[in-house]
Amino acid sequence: MKISLLFCHCNDRLLSHMASQSLASLVYFQLKEEDALNVTWLSFSLNTLLGFPGNARVADCLWTLTGIIKETLKDAVAPRAGVLKKLLAPLDAVLEGFYNAILLHHFDSHHYTSPYSEAANNLISFTDLLEALLASRIELDFPLRCQRILFLKVSYVLNLINSSIPYVIKKKLILLLKKCVLYKSREDTKSGSLFLQTPSLCEDMLALSNAILQVVNLTWLNQIPLGGKSSYFGSNEAAPGDDSQDGFDQTVLRALSLVVLKALEFKIHNSATEAEIKGNSHLKFRSLSSKSFQVFRFCSHVSLRL
Known part of the structure; x- marks a missing residue:
């Protein structure tokens, strides 16, 4: 399966998002039923994240990963901890590097003046991924670095909130911070x-x-x-x-x-x-x-x- 072909003609954002959701369902099904991570998708994701900001398919990659995490968390039967480890461990270091890259980008440029720009769309998609990673943290006794990075490097987010990005993104980030300060582990909840x-x-x-x-x-x-x-x-x-x-x-x-x-x-x-x-x-x-x-x-x- 050539994953890049799935998105190459999807200039329409809605169609692209639907393609990402379909791919997320496929990758999750393989993780759950075959206990195997789709190597083609993993390679595509690694190359896309490492290629930022030059790669134009970042939002598609983030949508798919977010979708897989959400599928995992919704499944009450599947061994969520095992699935999440198999999914996130190969991406752990790359996700931290991407976190640094996208949040230290030049947000005062004209590319971020509109909430409908590709740059703003990447930020919104990444904020959704951070929220999914936060929600998934409760499933692991020892969270991965990508599940902790929002806490450990929150200064990047705080600086971003004071940049010239659209208000809708600032609001999403502030509400994400609220979820962070209210977060508790399963042990603390019990x-x-x-x-x-x-x-x-x-x-x-x-x-x-x-x-x-x-x-x-x-x-x-x-x-x-x-x-x-x-x-x-x-x-x-x-x-x-x-x-x-x-x-x-x-x-x-x-x-x-x-x-x-x-x-x-x-x-x-x-x-x-x-x-x-x-x-x-x-x-x-x-x-x-x-x-x-x-x-x-x-x-x-x-x-x-x-």
């Missing part, structure tokens, strides 16, 4: 503990919290637009259920509130000594920007709605 017990997750969450609190100290919140609205296919008419009041996107504002507060909560809980809790964390409170304080105050009003 234990019912208010705080994380899994060592690798504690390490990752601490890295995430440190990065978030660091940018908050640098007035990161001041640079995030909160006036964006969902619309009908890019028009200026607000879509039904659009959660905007007084010119602010309440969904994003609530998500930002939760992200900052959970990061601060985790940092305080994991401080090595009581002196650090009373000292450094207190200083962080005092050094937050004025907009950060507004987020904290607002959070007291919206916490019941989260």
Whole structure:
């Protein structure tokens, strides 16, 4: 099967997405029934990801991989951990390299001014993949690097949110950060503990919290637009259920509130000594920007709605 031929004539984005979903179903079926990863698809994926930004089929590759992960997570019968390891292990190092490449790209260029551009489409597709990787992490006792990279290198995402990318992508990334700060391993969920017990997750969450609190100290919140609205296919008419009041996107504002507060909560809980809790964390409170304080105050009003 020549996978590149499957996409070469799919200039229509919908048809290309449908082709990716069909390919995802095939690869997953082979993984589940034959316990084998499609070598042709794997080679295509490796070459595509390594060829970024020159390769034009990046979104197709990301859609397919995301689709396979989702198929795996939906299957209640299949051995999900084994399937995910066989799928992701050969891609682990390449996915980390791609993470670095796409998130350190020059996002202030004209290629990212429209949410319908190929460059923006690649970013949206990659955000969907990161969300799928986060959801799949719970299946493995020892998560792969590609399932941890969002926590360990979240500064790339934080910088991206402050770039000139379209608002719809910024919103997706902020909501993804919200899922990160709320994430718990299966063991932590079963234990019912208010705080994380899994060592690798504690390490990752601490890295995430440190990065978030660091940018908050640098007035990161001041640079995030909160006036964006969902619309009908890019028009200026607000879509039904659009959660905007007084010119602010309440969904994003609530998500930002939760992200900052959970990061601060985790940092305080994991401080090595009581002196650090009373000292450094207190200083962080005092050094937050004025907009950060507004987020904290607002959070007291919206916490019941989260």
